[in-house]
Amino acid sequence: MTQLSSPPSPVPPSDIPSALAGTAATPDASAHLEETGGDAETGRLVIVSNRVANLRSTGQAGGLAVGLAETLKERDGIWFGWNGAPDGVTGGEVQVERVGPAEQVTVPLSPKDVAGYYLGYANSVLWPLFHYRLDLVDYRPAFYESYQRVNETFARQLAPFLKDDDLIWVHDYHLIPLARCLRKAGCRQRIGFFLHIPFPPPDILVASPNHAELVEALLDYDVIGFQTQADAVNLKAYLAERSPAVQLDDTRFRVGTRTVTIDRFPIGIDAKGFAAMTREADDEVQIDLMRRQVLGRRQIIGVDRLDYSKGLPERLKAFDRLMAQHPELEKSVTYLQVAPPTREKVGAYGDIRAELEALVGAINGRLADFNWTPIRYIHRSVDRAKLAPLMRGSQVGFVTPLRDGMNLVAKEYVAAQDPADPGVLVLSRFAGAAEEMHEALLVNPYDIDEMARTLYQALTMPLAERRRRHEALLDHVMRHDARAWQEAFLAALSGATGSAARPQQAPS
Known part of the structure; x- marks a missing residue:
């Protein structure tokens, strides 16, 4: 953001x-x-x-x-x-x-x-x-x-x-x-x-x-x-x-x-510019998108700096709870979390990194199969030209900070979607964006069970409702731009x- x-x-x-x-x-x-x-x-x-x-x-x-x-x-x-x-x-x-x-x-x-x-x-x-x-x-x-x-x-x-x-x-x-x-x-x-x-x-x-x-x-x-x-x-x-x-x-x-x-x-944001990026995926991203399409796998995506304000451990726990409550989703849903480092010389940031890496390892160690890694965790910066098509190819945008000024990732996720078959934005009530983006699925990022239920709602939402919500969100993002x-x-x-x-x- x-x-x-x-x-x-x-x-x-x-x-x-x-x-x-x-x-x-x-x-x-x-x-x-x-x-x-x-x-x-x-x-x-x-x-x-x-x-x-x-x-x-x-x-x-x-x-x-x-x-x-x-x-x-x-x-x-x-x-x-x-x-x-x-x-x-x-x-x-x-x-x-x-x-x-x-x-x-x-x-x-x-x-x-x-x-x-x-x-x-x-x-x-x-x-x-x-x-x-x-x-x-x-x-x-x-x-x-x-x-x-x-x-x-x-x-x-x-x-x-x-x-x-x-x-x-x-x-x-x-x-x-x-x-x-x-x-x-x-x-x-x-x-x-x-x-x-x-x-x-x-x-x-x-x-x-x-x-x-x-x-x-x-x-x-x-x-x-x-x-x-x-x-x-x-x-x-x-x-x-x-x-x-x-x-x-x-x-x-x-x-x-x-x-x-x-x-x-x-x-x-520059909604038009970000939307244009989604149509310019490089070979690496296109291969990843095609692979998931062939395997029939849906993706939840989160993009945040590795910061304690972003609610990343709670997000991982919610995904873990989703898998426990809906075992039928195993091997059919993955969670991609991009979390580039920031302010690594401040002690609290080292703590959140250690906690996050331990959670990723524990969840993957318990759930992963030889051809399915439930959580893909990237701890480095990823070029926006790659993020835009990755967002477009993700069925859920998971944006749940514990507190945030605005959070432009939420707006970028909306801008990246295909209006004919859009994904669903799951958004923290405590992000500034929630004051504007009423058609997102709003959640309490401290409530793990609520986030798990909302993820399931997003993954199973009918196309007509997804289109209705996305149309309203996209109109707002386009008109209220940078x-x-x-x-x-x-x-x-x-x-x-x-x-x-x-x-x-x-x-x-």
């Missing part, structure tokens, strides 16, 4: 758009475009993220790397972020490369700050906290100091590149304090923030010793965007309980002399009036 090649992994792939296509706007986008006169391209677009996409590449792995790189190829702008090398010097030399009308600006980080800012505060504190996993939060004051230091350094390095009328779009939990740091550096441009992962309710957020500072920093943005209405409501509830911010209407808050917009902007997401957010940011003294040239 993005897999840039250099470790550590930049942004969770299930939480960002896979590409840009189409021009249809969401209802949210239409409203924002109407309010701002339909012009979401005032000035340059400056994108800031933890990692920078390769703007020269035509074959990005997906996610943010594709979703916004194409936009910068169409308009003047900058993409700014860490260069991904683990052995630099924080605040060191800035590298600038022009690609068409845009500039790719990358900066280094020291090993100490990679450990403290990225692996530490971002991924050992904020990631588990925002995914409701307080038991996995590893808070250390030094992590927060590194997190603040990196954001302050990024702001100092970015400020000289900014122009008066730039729109600055900051992405994800690594960079929550960046607007505050830019304001202190004298920047008065419109700055928006989009959170790709969930935002927790107040009673979970306050478990962080720095919760007040984080929310105060968020309020220095002009537009704060979330994946779901539930995430936006969580921030609004925190403000109502613990902040002097005054709510003006459903989405606008008065913060001192400024107005801040808080709204949902659900991410989409470009609609961008148009909605940038229209809101173009119309923002929150900054105190705008526009003003950033200091050089």
Whole structure:
């Protein structure tokens, strides 16, 4: 839901758009475009993220790397972020490369700050906290100091590149304090923030010793965007309980002399582009599809980073329960789980890998036959050009995170299906996508028996019902695509009036 090649992994792939296509706007986008006169391209677009996409590449792995790189190829702008090398010097030399009308600006980080800012505060504190996993939060004051230091350094390095009328779009939990740091550096441009992962309710957020500072920093943005209405409501509830911010209407808050917009902007995918990939299977994938067709075997597919938030052990247990309850399915159904590694230097990720591999071995050891392996487990990245036809050839898409910002795999699975004979999406109620994709079979990922029953329902669903559900899901995925997401957010940011003294040239 993005897999840039250099470790550590930049942004969770299930939480960002896979590409840009189409021009249809969401209802949210239409409203924002109407309010701002339909012009979401005032000035340059400056994108800031933890990692920078390769703007020269035509074959990005997906996610943010594709979703916004194409936009910068169409308009003047900058993409700014860490260069991904683990052995630099924080605040060191800035590298600038022009690609068409845009500039790719990358900066280094020291090993100490990679450990403290990225692996530490971002991924050992904020990631588990925002995914409701307080038991996995590893808070250390030094992590927060590194997190603040990196954001302050990024702001100092970015400020000289900014122009008066730039729109600055900051992405994800690594960079929550960046607007505050830019304001202190004298920047008065419109700055928006989009959170790709969930935002927790107040009673979970306050478990962080720095919760007040984080929310105060968020309020220095002009537009704060979330994946779901539930995430936006969580921030609004925190403000109502613990902040002097005054709510003006459903989405606008008065913060001192400024107005801040808080709204949902659900991410989409390049549905047309992903669907086109399904018709370009290489020989290896075609052989696999034909073999299953000859043997009359159906396939359940899951595609997730190996992350504790994805509910992978529960998913394997549900498949095992399905086989126990319906032995007639043995040798006729396989489960393919693609789970590429991520953040392997964080201890919790080693634990989930060991648990998953033990489960796969135990289930296969008990059920497998010489010509049937019930679970096929792939612990490496698989090219999207292979995943798309594999999804199309799978009769069930199994997408059951314990908590997820959006989960674009669900949307990709729908886009990949043959409308004449579509598969069935089994989707967690706790994925952000569930707020939109009502025609999927929604499940509680903590309830193993319910997931097993739902898998059986999906495998035995009549064609007419499969077509009806898929038609509605595909219509939504096609209309609410990645470009609609961008148009909605940038229209809101173009119309923002929150900054105190705008526009003003950033200091050089």
